[in-house]
Amino acid sequence: MRARVLVVDDDPALAEMLGIVLRSEGFAPSFVADGERALPAFREARPDIVLLDLMLPGMSGIDVCRLIRAESGVPIVMLTAKSDTVDIVLGLESGADDYVVKPFKPKELVARVRARLRQGGDNTPEVLTVGPVGSQVIIDVPAHTVIREGEEVKLTPLEFDLLVALARKPRQVFTREVLLEQVWGYRHAADTRLVNVHVQRLRAKIERDPERPEIILTVRGVGYKAGVA
Amino acid sequence: MRLLTVLYDRGAAQLIRAWRRSLHFRVVSVTLVSSTLLVVTFSWLLASQITAAQVGSRLTEAQKQLEQGRSYLEPQFRDRGDAADPGLNGFLRYATALLVPADPTAYYVLLEPTNKDFLKAVKPQSPQIEDTRAAQDAVPADLRQTIEHSRKSAYQYVRADPDGRGERPFIVVGTTVNSAMGQYSLFYLYPLDEQVDSASSVRTTVFVAGLALVLLLALLSALITHLVVGPVRIAARTAQRLSAGLLDQRMEVRGEDDLAALATSFNQMAANLQRQINRLEEMSRLQRRFTSDVSHELRTPLTTVRMAADMLFANREDFDPLAARSAELLQAELDRFEDLLTDLLEISRYDAGFAVLDTEAVDLVPIVNRVVERLRPLADRANVELRTVVPDEPVIAEVDPRRIERVLRNLVGNAVEHGEARPVVVTLADGDGAAAVTVRDHGIGLNTGEDKLVFNRFWRADPSRARQTGGTGLGLSISLEDARLHGGWLEAWGAPQLGAQFRLTVPLRAGDRLLSSPLPLVPEDAEPRLGPIPPDEPSRGVRHAS
Numbered sequence: 001m002r003a004r005v006l007v008v009d010d011d012p013a014l015a016e017m018l019g020i021v022l023r024s025e026g027f028a029p030s031f032v033a034d035g036e037r038a039l040p041a042f043r044e045a046r047p048d049i050v051l052l053d054l055m056l057p058g059m060s061g062i063d064v065c066r067l068i069r070a071e072s073g074v075p076i077v078m079l080t081a082k083s084d085t086v087d088i089v090l091g092l093e094s095g096a097d098d099y100v101v102k103p104f105k106p107k108e109l110v111a112r113v114r115a116r117l118r119q120g121g122d123n124t125p126e127v128l129t130v131g132p133v134g135s136q137v138i139i140d141v142p143a144h145t146v147i148r149e150g151e152e153v154k155l156t157p158l159e160f161d162l163l164v165a166l167a168r169k170p171r172q173v174f175t176r177e178v179l180l181e182q183v184w185g186y187r188h189a190a191d192t193r194l195v196n197v198h199v200q201r202l203r204a205k206i207e208r209d210p211e212r213p214e215i216i217l218t219v220r221g222v223g224y225k226a227g228v229a
Numbered sequence: 230m231r232l233l234t235v236l237y238d239r240g241a242a243q244l245i246r247a248w249r250r251s252l253h254f255r256v257v258s259v260t261l262v263s264s265t266l267l268v269v270t271f272s273w274l275l276a277s278q279i280t281a282a283q284v285g286s287r288l289t290e291a292q293k294q295l296e297q298g299r300s301y302l303e304p305q306f307r308d309r310g311d312a313a314d315p316g317l318n319g320f321l322r323y324a325t326a327l328l329v330p331a332d333p334t335a336y337y338v339l340l341e342p343t344n345k346d347f348l349k350a351v352k353p354q355s356p357q358i359e360d361t362r363a364a365q366d367a368v369p370a371d372l373r374q375t376i377e378h379s380r381k382s383a384y385q386y387v388r389a390d391p392d393g394r395g396e397r398p399f400i401v402v403g404t405t406v407n408s409a410m411g412q413y414s415l416f417y418l419y420p421l422d423e424q425v426d427s428a429s430s431v432r433t434t435v436f437v438a439g440l441a442l443v444l445l446l447a448l449l450s451a452l453i454t455h456l457v458v459g460p461v462r463i464a465a466r467t468a469q470r471l472s473a474g475l476l477d478q479r480m481e482v483r484g485e486d487d488l489a490a491l492a493t494s495f496n497q498m499a500a501n502l503q504r505q506i507n508r509l510e511e512m513s514r515l516q517r518r519f520t521s522d523v524s525h526e527l528r529t530p531l532t533t534v535r536m537a538a539d540m541l542f543a544n545r546e547d548f549d550p551l552a553a554r555s556a557e558l559l560q561a562e563l564d565r566f567e568d569l570l571t572d573l574l575e576i577s578r579y580d581a582g583f584a585v586l587d588t589e590a591v592d593l594v595p596i597v598n599r600v601v602e603r604l605r606p607l608a609d610r611a612n613v614e615l616r617t618v619v620p621d622e623p624v625i626a627e628v629d630p631r632r633i634e635r636v637l638r639n640l641v642g643n644a645v646e647h648g649e650a651r652p653v654v655v656t657l658a659d660g661d662g663a664a665a666v667t668v669r670d671h672g673i674g675l676n677t678g679e680d681k682l683v684f685n686r687f688w689r690a691d692p693s694r695a696r697q698t699g700g701t702g703l704g705l706s707i708s709l710e711d712a713r714l715h716g717g718w719l720e721a722w723g724a725p726q727l728g729a730q731f732r733l734t735v736p737l738r739a740g741d742r743l744l745s746s747p748l749p750l751v752p753e754d755a756e757p758r759l760g761p762i763p764p765d766e767p768s769r770g771v772r773h774a775s
Contacts (some may be wrong), residue, residue, distance in 0.1 A: 014533045021536055055525060081528040082521070085587040102528035103535045103567055177595065192589065192630055221590040221625030 002028040003117050006047035008038045008064060009079065010056050018051065021106045027113070035059030039067050047074065049116055051109075054080045054091055062094045069095030073156035075116035079104075085193060092197035097158045098184060099194075115185030116158075128167040130226045131215040135208050139167055148206055158183065159202045166216060166226040175223040199224060252461075253454050260450035261443060268439035275435055280428040284400070284421060288384060291336065291402045291419045295382060298328045298338070298415055299404050306408030318352050325354040333357050336419045337391055339364045343377055343405060343412040358391055367391040368401055368416050376403045376414055391418055398425055460488040464495050476503040516581040524574050531567065538563050565701075572703035576686070579710045586714050588739040591630045592623040593664055597657050600637040608645045614652040615645070624659045627739035632711040636719070637666060639704040640731045644670035646700070647729070660747035665734040667748045675723025683721050684709045708733075718743060720750050727755045 005022055009015045010033045022029040032041040035056035042050065050068060054061035065076055078091045078099040091099055098112055126141040138147040144160060146153045155163065161183050166174060176195040180186040184194065203210040217227050247254045305324050321340060328338045339361075341353035355364040367389035375383045382404035390396040403416040463480060470478040479499060480492040542560040545553040578584050601617050608615045637655075644653040651671035658665055675683065682688050687702035705719075712719035715735045723729035734746040 011529050011533070014529055017533045017536045020540065024540070079532075081525040085585065103532040106536045106539045175595070177599075192591070193587075196589070221592050221623060 002026060003049065003113075004045060004047040005029045005049050005051060005113065006042060006045050007031050007051045008035070008041075008056065008061070009033065009051070009053040011053070018109075021110065022113075025110050033057075035061065035064050038064045042068055042072075049113055050074060050076045051113070052076055052078050052096070054078055054082070054087070062090060065091065065094040065096055069156070073154070075156075075158065077109075077112055077116060088193055089197055092194065093201070095156075095201075097156065097198075111185075118185065128164065130163075130167040130170060130228065132227055135214050137163075137206050137215055139164060146206065153205050155202070155205060159198065159205070162198055162202055163206070163216075166224060170226040170228040173219045173222050173225045179223065195224075252458050253451065256454040257447055257451050261447045264443045264446040268443055272432070272435035272439050276428060276432045279431050280424065283424045283427060284386075287419060287421065287424060288400055288402070291384070291400055291417055292382065294330075294336065295402045295404055295415065295417050298417065299382075299406050301328070302340075302406045302413075302415065303408075306406060306413070318354075321351065321354050322356065326356040329356050334392070334420070336417050337364060339368065339416040339418065340406070341365065341414050341416075343414045355391075360393075363393070364391045364418065367399065367418055368403065372401060372403055373414065376405055377412075380405050386421075389418070397422060457488070460491060464491060467495065467499070471499055471502065476506060513581055513583075516577075517583050520574065520577045520581055520583075523577075527570060531570065535563055535567070569701045569703075572701045572707060575707050576703055576710070579707070579714075584710065584714055586632075586739070587629045588627045588715075589630065590625050590627050592625050593628075593633070593657055593659075593666070594619050594623055596630060596634055597637065597655060597666060600634060600641055601655055604638065604641050604645060607642070608648075608653070611645050611648065612650040613645045613648040615641070616652055616654045618654065618656040620658065624657060624664050626659075626664045626735060626737045628715055628735055629711075632714065633733075633735070636708040636711050636733055637668075639708045640666075640668040640733065642700070643704065644668045644672075644729075644731070647672040649673060651728070656748060658747040659737065661745055662737050662741055663734050663743055663745065663747055664737055665732055665746045665748040667730055667732045667750075667752070669728065669730040669752050671728035674725050674727050675721065675729050676725055680721040680723055684719070716740065716743065718746065722750045722752070722755075724755060728752075730755075 003026075005027045007015055007018050007022075007029055009018065009031070012033070015031050015033065019029050019031065030041070030045045030047065032038050035058035038052075038056070038059070052061050052065060056064065061078065065078070068074065068076060075098075076096045078096040079102060080087060080091060080099055081102045082088070083101045088099055097116060100109055100112055128139040128141065129136055130139070131137050135148075137153075139145075139160075140147075141164060144157075146155055146160065146163065162179065165179065165182050174182075176192045179195050180191065199216055200210070203213050203216055206215055207213045214227050217225050219225055248258070302324060325338055325340045330336060334357075337355065337357050339353065339355045339358075342351040353361050353365060355361045358364045367387065369385055369387055372383060372385045382402060384400055384402040387399050387401055388396050389399050389401075391399075398421040400419040400421060401416055402419070403414055406413040406415050460480075467478050467480050476499070479496045482489050482492045482496070538556070538559045541548075541556040545556040548556065575584075597617060597619055601615050605615055641653065641655060648670040649672040653671075654667075654669045656667045656669070684705050686706045688705075689702065709719045712733055712735065716739075717733065717735035720732050720734075721729060722732070730750065730752050732746060732748060732750050734743060734748075736743050
C-alpha cells in the first residue's frame with residue numbers, strides 16, 4: 001500500500017519536482033495549486049499526509065492548515081520560504097506537525113514525511129494515567145484515546161505520541177532534544193520551537209488552565225515532564 | 230530618636246530632590262529666603278530706630294525732671310543742717326513728697342543719704358513706694374558709685390520691680406544733692422512701659438507687614454515661574470511623547486511672545502522629525518518587504534533546482550563521465566550558493582532592522598557539546614583535536630538557542646579551518662550574571678589590527694589562501710550581529726604564530742547589561758609572551774650569563 005501524499009503548492013515546477021521525488025521514493029502524490037481548492041481536494045484524495053506551502057493564491061496556507069486540522073488529525077508538513085520564528089510559530093500553531101524551510105534537500109523532506117507516517121504504530125496494550133488527582137488524564141494507548149473528566153479529548157497522532165512519551169516516564173524530565181528524537185524522529189536537531197508550540201497545543205486541549213499547567217510541567221532551562229499525583 | 234533622624238533624612242532627601250527637579254520650587258524658595266532675610270533686617274532696623282528715639286526723649290525728660298528736683302531740694306537743705314535734728318526725717322518726707330508728679334505712676338522718686346555714717350539717723354525716702362527697700366534695690370550699685378564719685382548726674386537702663394507690678398525696663402537717673410550736714414543721692418525711676426509697648430506694637434506691625442510681603446512675593450514668584458515654566462513643561466511633555474513615537478504631537482501656540490516662539494520652533498522641529506522618521510520607516514518597510522519577497526521568490530525555484538540536482542547527482546552513475554562530473558559540480562556549487570543566499574538574507578534582515586530575538590531559558594552545556602560533536606567529522610578530516618571545557622552544573626541563560634548555536638558553529642568551524650592541525654579548545658563558563666564561550670585555536674593567529682577586521686563582511690585573512698570549508702565570508706559578521714542582538718559581546722584576540730581566541734559573552738538574563746565576562750579574552754598561555762617581561766625573567770638570565 002503506497003502512502004498517499006497531497007501536495008498543496010502553487011509553483012508548478014516545484015510541484016512537479018516534488019512529484020518526481022515522492023514517486024521515486026514510493027509514495028502516491030496528488031496535487032492542488034490553489035488554496036481555495038485545497039479542502040475539497042483533501043476530502044477527495046483522503047491523503048495519509050499533507051505537504052502544504054504557506055504562500056498560496058486564493059487562501060493562505062495557514063487558513064488551509066486550520067481547515068484541514070478542524071476535520072482531521074492527518075499529519076501536515078509545512079513548506080515555507082520564511083524561516084522567521086513568527087512565521088514558523090504561526091504555522092505550527094495553526095496545526096502543522098512539522099515544517100521544512102526552502103530550499104530543502106529531497107532526502108530531508110522524505111525523511112520528515114516517513115517520520116510522520118511512521119507514528120501510531122504502537123499497539124502495546126497499555127493504559128496510562130497522568131496528572132494530579134482531580135484533573136487526571138487517562139490514556140488508552142492501543143485505542144488511541146485520551147479521556148479527561150469522563151470525556152474523550154481529540155488529539156492529533158503527533159500530540160498523542162508526545163503525551164504518551166511524557167506519560168510513560170512520569171517524573172523524568174525530557175529535554176526538547178530527546179522529545180524531538182522520540183516523537184518527531186529527528187537526530188541532532190535542536191528546533192525547540194517545534195516542541196514548545198506542540199506542548200502549548202497539547203496543554204490547550206488537556207489542561208484545565210493552560211496558563212497554570214498541571215499535567216505537562218515546564219522545567220526551566222531543561223525541558224518538560226509529566227505531572228503526577 | 231532614630232525614627233526622627235530617619236524621617237529627617239527622608240525629608241531632607243525629598244527637599245534636595247525637589248530642589249534639583251523643580252525650577253518652580255527653586256525660584257519660590259530662593260524668593261522666600263531672600264525676601265525673608267530682607268524683611269527681617271529691615272524691620273529690626275526700623276523697630277530699634279523707633280525705640281531708640283522714644284527712649285531718648287524719655288531720658289531727656291527724666292534728666293530735666295531730675296535737675297528740677299535737685300534745684301528744688303538744694304535750697305531747702307541749706308537751712309536744715311543737723312543730723313541730730315529730730316524732725317529731719319519728717320522734713321525729708323515732706324520735701325520729697327513735693328517732688329511726686331501729678332500722675333503718681335509716671336515716675337518714682339527716691340532720696341537716700343550718700344554718706345554712710347548718716348544712714349543710722351536718716352532714712353531713705355520714697356514717697357510713692359511703701360517698701361523703700363524695693364525702690365533702693367532697683368538702683369544698681371555701679372550707678373550709685375558713679376554719682377558719688379563724679380558728683381554729677383548719671384543714668385542707667387535696668388530691669389526692676391520697685392512697685393510690685395512686675396519686673397520691667399526702667400531708666401534710673403540720679404544725681405547728688407548737697408546739704409550742710411552731708412550728701413544725699415536723688416534718684417528718679419522712670420518706667421519705660423509705654424515705650425516698650427509702643428516698640429512691641431511697632432515690631433508686631435512690621436512683622437505682620439513683612440510676613441504679608443514675603444507671602445506676596447512668594448506667590449508672585451510662583452505665579453511668574455508658573456507662567457514661564459508651564460510652557461516649558463508642556464514642551465518637555467510633548468518632546469517625551471514625540472520620543473515615545475507619538476509623532477503627531479504638537480504644542481499650542483498662543484500670542485507672539487518668547488514662549489510662542491519656543492512653541493513655534495518646537496513644532497517645526499517636530500514636523501521635520503516626523504517627516505524624516507516617516508521617510509526612514511517607509512524605506513525600512515520597503516527594504517523589509519524586498520528582503521521577504523527576494524527570500525520567497527529565490528527560495529522556491531532554488532528548491533526545485535536543488536531537488537533536481539540531487540536527483541541528477543543520485544543517478545550520476547548512469548551518465549557519461551562528462552555529465553556525471555557536471556552533476557557533481559552542480560551539487561557542490563549549489564551547496565555554496567545556498568549557504569551564501571542564507572547568509573545574505575540573514576544579514577539583510579539585520580540591515581533592515583527586523584531581526585527578532587526569540588529568547589528562552591536554555592542550558593548552554595548541551596549546545597556547546599552538540600556544536601562540537603557536529604563539527605567533529607570536519608575536525609577529524611583537518612586532523613584537528615577538538616576539546617571542550619564545560620562546567621558540571623548546567624549554565625542556564627535566556628538566549629535565542631538557534632542564534633547562539635549558529636555563532637558557536639561559526640566560531641568552532643573557523644577555528645578548525647585555521648587550526649593548522651593543532652588542538653582547538655572550546656571553554657564555557659558563567660559568573661557575574663554572564664555566560665561566556667571562548668574558542669581557542671593555535672593556528673597562524675591574527676596580525677595587529679586584524680582582531681577588528683575579522684568581523685568585516687567578506688574579509689579574508691589571506692586572500693590567496695586555499696579555502697577548505699568554503700565559508701561565505703559573512704559568518705563572523707552575522708555572529709557579531711547575533712551577539713549584539715543578545716546585548717552580548719563577540720570579540721577576537723590573536724597574535725602571529727600564537728593562534729587566536731574568540732570570546733562570546735551573553736547576559737544570563739535577557740535584557741541585562743553586561744559588565745564583565747567570566748572568561749579572559751587573551752588566553753593565559755599566550756599572555757606572558759605578549760605582556761612586559763616578568764621581573765624574575767632577566768635576573769635568571771643574568772645568573773645564567775655569570
